[in-house]
Amino acid sequence: MVYKWASNNYAGNTKISRTMQQRLTKEQAWQKIKHYCAYQERSHYEAKQKLYGFGLYKNEVEELLTKLIEEDYLNEERYAEQFAGGKFRMKHWGKVKITYELKQKGVSSYNIRRALQSIAHADYVATLQKLAEAKWKQLQGEQYIARQAKVNSYLLQKGFEQALIQKAIQQLKGKDAA
Numbered sequence: 001m002v003y004k005w006a007s008n009n010y011a012g013n014t015k016i017s018r019t020m021q022q023r024l025t026k027e028q029a030w031q032k033i034k035h036y037c038a039y040q041e042r043s044h045y046e047a048k049q050k051l052y053g054f055g056l057y058k059n060e061v062e063e064l065l066t067k068l069i070e071e072d073y074l075n076e077e078r079y080a081e082q083f084a085g086g087k088f089r090m091k092h093w094g095k096v097k098i099t100y101e102l103k104q105k106g107v108s109s110y111n112i113r114r115a116l117q118s119i120a121h122a123d124y125v126a127t128l129q130k131l132a133e134a135k136w137k138q139l140q141g142e143q144y145i146a147r148q149a150k151v152n153s154y155l156l157q158k159g160f161e162q163a164l165i166q167k168a169i170q171q172l173k174g175k176d177a178a
Contacts, residue, residue: 022055023054023055023056024054024055024056026056026060026063026064028054029051029054029056029060029064030064030067032054033047033050033051033054033064033068033073034068034073036050037068037073037074038073041075041078041079041082041083042074042079043076043079043083043105043106043107044065044074044076044106045105045106046105047065047068047074048061048065051064051065076107076108076111077111077114077115079107079111080102080107080111080112080114080115081114081115081118083098083101083102083105083115084098084102084115084116084118084119085115085118085119087101088119088123088124088127092127092131092158093158093159094124094128094155094158094159094160094161095116095119095124095159095160095161096159096160096161097158097159098115098116098159099112099116100159102115125164128155128160128164128165128168129168129171131154131155131158132151132155132165132168132169132171132172133172135150135151135154135155136151136172139151148169148173151165151169151172152165152166152169155168
């Protein structure tokens, strides 16, 4: 049995509560982790953390991870491609931010490169341009230099490359001049 201790601080008084959590057997953990990985693509790191959260030991975790990979519940390449495509399409993240997040999740450099190659360059540039135009219009009352700096900062935060941002801003400046 595993004991977890939690402390909550209420206006200087420390209240300690104890919750007991049963350690799962390997078979119970297998059923739960299969469902966890079937529901949504997961990285190896996420699956490993979940298994440790079930109270399993290292050799059991490694054995179940191997089984998940063999039965195709876990596939790092598939995970990376879906993560990159989803974050690009839904949140309009750039390649820099996607790369950073995938590295945080322990995805290999090879799979990160493959995932980024799955994003069409034309779509990537079009999304960057659309975001730049929207931000440029939003900042219409700003001074010219401040406007440029804010658009640049916004696009960097979204994870786009500086060289592409500069091209997009130059195009916007050209449209304003015309």
